[in-house]
Amino acid sequence: MSSPTLRDVAEAAGVHAATASRALNPATRGLVNADTARRVIKVAEQLGYRPNPIARGLKTSKSGTVGLVIPDLTNPLFPPIVRGIENVLEPAGYSGLIVNTDNDPGRERAQIEHLRSRQVEGLIVATARMEHPLLTQLHREGVVMVMVNRRPEGVDVPSITPDDAAGVDLAVRHLAELGHTRIAHVAGPPNTSTGVTRARAFRATVRDLGLDDNPALISTTSQWSEASGAAGLRRLLDDGVEFTAIVAGNDLIALGCYDVFYERDIRCPQDVSVIGFNDMPFLDKLRPPLTTIAIPHHQIGAEAARLLLDSIADPTRPARSVMLPLSLVVRGSTAPPAA
Amino acid sequence: MSSPTLRDVAEAAGVHAATASRALNPATRGLVNADTARRVIKVAEQLGYRPNPIARGLKTSKSGTVGLVIPDLTNPLFPPIVRGIENVLEPAGYSGLIVNTDNDPGRERAQIEHLRSRQVEGLIVATARMEHPLLTQLHREGVVMVMVNRRPEGVDVPSITPDDAAGVDLAVRHLAELGHTRIAHVAGPPNTSTGVTRARAFRATVRDLGLDDNPALISTTSQWSEASGAAGLRRLLDDGVEFTAIVAGNDLIALGCYDVFYERDIRCPQDVSVIGFNDMPFLDKLRPPLTTIAIPHHQIGAEAARLLLDSIADPTRPARSVMLPLSLVVRGSTAPPAA
């Protein structure tokens, strides 16, 4: 009825379980007579033997799993990253266990706890905040992990992030070339590295280009969400600051800006241009199609997985961090300012 | 260094491992002296003991995991369903292992194989095709599973699906009420239950309402994708069939229609109305905002998980299937036909 075990195979092949084990494992196959090995393998196949990684894991204390800690799978930024991760994990014989934290530190702690009890060999973390005691603690405990997309401050862990500064630079220059001089920034939450890096880069490029660097042109949100983006833009508008273009902290925030445009009868791009960040799916179908900075989602995931696998193989390896290049995708939400 | 084991706890509490086990497991706690239990629990806490489900699983042959077989996590239909699933799984002490099949039967077989070797206790399958030998075979082998969203034909497995027929009926009636009489249908692939059920319901309602039931008004796609939807609509247009509205098989297909509208300078909704199916995220931001049929994603997932858990608990339980009600979401892509 139930699956054949190694013992069943061994018996059927007329060898000891240990021999069967050696024959079946490519790594130890050399230790066994080639003929015997062949025979065992054939029998295993005939019986439809499937090794039980759980049992193996118990012995070797390697579960063959890694945890993927995501804020919310429903955010279109993450599925492509997850795909990238799995495309690397899978051929390496690993699988990923996905958990959602909903940006709730309590939930995050519980979920990571859960992953650890499931004996994951490492963590890919997409929920890093600047101050992140939990990550610091895990790092101290020797949990191997790599950050994707964002990274905490002051913890020496490997990370794969987009080159946020370069991306924002691209965005601001694009708007400047169109002729905008008063550009606003609806910045992401300042407790995330992406939020602060992008805001900092925004100020730097604006100054570089000699544009209006009035600090009132920057509105900071508390969440990477549509609602939060809308609130951020409303604040700017209500303060009466003048601007003709917006660099949004990410696409979701840009979508929030769209909501406010609608509310307040602002035409985009005629009255105000806006540019997003991430290039999530279906942006080309928006009204207007959103100009944005594209990040290599898939590659970010793949690199992160590779890094993690490396660290698992050699936990002493120093924290290497990678920044991936971005590109500007011009669509319909940016145009020269009204004369 | 490494995590404390049950034995460590037992020793520290001055009891045998078996007693510690009983004390720590709520189900068997009754078998042990209340004081002893309390003591063991306290010690466990102090030591930061985390039970090892792998070891437990080896003994009990219950892994506490179920497989989620998804075509592609990148399709926005699925993440909310997955969230629904996990919200039920988690409190029950189960976790979900997600795999993507990319609609490739070979990959699907391999992935399910992989899940089985990881000892999943059941499968939630979102990849059902009408003819699905693999599912038939798994069912015969006694693998417990439940279908979400679509179901295979002729296999007696539990399923949770939207009420496709009712949804299409809603869609057609909405268009008819607006005054449309020649309505086209860009149908999903005929190898999926959703594709055929929706197409069948379309014909039924059209006839019921006495509208033009020319079969040439139905174009069938080979994939649930934007590209495939675009191709489907192009075929209709190239054939010169006259219509003023389209019921798209799903939202992705509707997006494909948008692409063709753009290509051929068709104004939506002035020239042609279109209505989608699923209500995936951000549809309200499209140009024009897409009218669609909303399905209860989250609830579909949650129900599926509940059903699966039930079946795991009692594998003899008969296959109960559930159809969930849908609702019409009117946005800007539908309007009365041009006079």
Place this chain on the structure above:
DNA sequence: CTGAAAGCGCTAACAA
């Protein structure tokens, strides 16, 4: 090159 024996961490009879 192969077999014997032990054990990963936990639970479930069985006995006391």
Place this chain on the structure above:
DNA sequence: TTGTTAGCGCTTTCAG
């Protein structure tokens, strides 16, 4: 109520 014993399926010394 608790301890003893055995074993889930596998790998890995250690002998032979």
